[in-house]
Amino acid sequence: MTFPAAHPRTALSVNVNKVALVRNTRHLGIPSVLRAAEACLAAGAQGITVHPRPDGRHIRAHDVHELAALLKAWPDREYNIEGNPTQNLMEFIRAVRPSQATFVPDGEDQFTSDHGWSFPQDAQRLAPLIQECRQLGVRVSLFMDPIAEQMQAARAVGADRVELYTEPYAAAWGTPGQEAQLARYASAAQAALDVGLGVNAGHDLNQDNLTAFVARVPGLAEVSIGHAFIADALELGYAETVRAYQRCIDAGMLDRS
Numbered sequence: 001m002t003f004p005a006a007h008p009r010t011a012l013s014v015n016v017n018k019v020a021l022v023r024n025t026r027h028l029g030i031p032s033v034l035r036a037a038e039a040c041l042a043a044g045a046q047g048i049t050v051h052p053r054p055d056g057r058h059i060r061a062h063d064v065h066e067l068a069a070l071l072k073a074w075p076d077r078e079y080n081i082e083g084n085p086t087q088n089l090m091e092f093i094r095a096v097r098p099s100q101a102t103f104v105p106d107g108e109d110q111f112t113s114d115h116g117w118s119f120p121q122d123a124q125r126l127a128p129l130i131q132e133c134r135q136l137g138v139r140v141s142l143f144m145d146p147i148a149e150q151m152q153a154a155r156a157v158g159a160d161r162v163e164l165y166t167e168p169y170a171a172a173w174g175t176p177g178q179e180a181q182l183a184r185y186a187s188a189a190q191a192a193l194d195v196g197l198g199v200n201a202g203h204d205l206n207q208d209n210l211t212a213f214v215a216r217v218p219g220l221a222e223v224s225i226g227h228a229f230i231a232d233a234l235e236l237g238y239a240e241t242v243r244a245y246q247r248c249i250d251a252g253m254l255d256r257s
C-alpha cells in the first residue's frame, strides 16, 4: 500500500526488550533477540527499538552491538536506541551511531517508562547531549508527555522529534475518556509539527488502540511497540504480528485521509 508524500506511512519500529527479558531467565540464549529482529525486518517492520536499561534486566550491551551489525544488512531500516543520556545511553550512541536516539528520563530502577522530560528544568543538561548526538549524525527524539505547551522548548533544546508517551491514551481506551485523550495527543502532535519537530509515539500501544491513534494524530512518523507486540507474537509468530500491526497502521492512515 502506498501513501502520498504529504502523508508518508507511519513507520513500525518493533521494540525487542521483552524477547531479551525471557531469554535472560535461562543461560541458553533462547529466545534469540537477533532472530526476532531479523524475522520482524524480513516481514516489513521499518525499524528495531531497544532500551538497554542500566540494570540489564532485558537488553544488554551485547544485544545492542549485535543488532547494530544486523541492521547494517538492512540499510533502508532504522535502529532506535532508547535510554537516559545521563546514565548509560551515550556510550551506546557513540559506539553504534544508530539512526535515532530516544532520550527517556527514567531512573535506574524504574519499573517501566512512565513520564516525559520537563522544560525548562531539563533543558540545560540535555542540550549538550543532543548536540553531541546530532554531530554524530544521530537523530534525537525526546520522550514527552502530550503537552502542547512543551513542544516549543523541546525544539529549542535541539531535538529533531518528540516521542509522545502514550500510556494515558492506552489506559483511556474503551472508556468515556478515550476521545478527550485522542484530542490531547492530536493537539500536542500539531504543536510539535508547528515548531518543526517530527512526531513519534509509543508505550502500551496495541492492535486495539493503534488504528484510532494513527487516524487522529497528525504527522505520525513512527510508532515503537514492544510489550503488546511480543505478547501477540507468542500467539501469531513475528511475521504475522508485523503484518497485523501494519494493517492497523494502514487502516488508520486511510481513516486519516
Ligand SMILES: CC(=O)[C@@H](O)[C@H](O)COP(=O)(O)O
Binding pocket: 015, 017, 018, 050, 051, 053, 082, 104, 111, 112, 113, 143, 202, 203, 224, 226
Ligand atoms: C520508553 C518506552 O516507553 C519504552 O520504549 C520502554 O522501552 C519500555 O521499557 P520496558 O520494556 O523496560 O518496560
Ligand SMILES: NCC(=O)COP(=O)(O)O
Binding pocket: 015, 049, 082, 163, 201, 202, 203, 204, 205, 224, 225, 226, 227, 228, 229
Ligand atoms: N517507545 C515505546 C517502545 O519502544 C515500546 O513500548 P511498549 O510497547 O513496550 O509499551
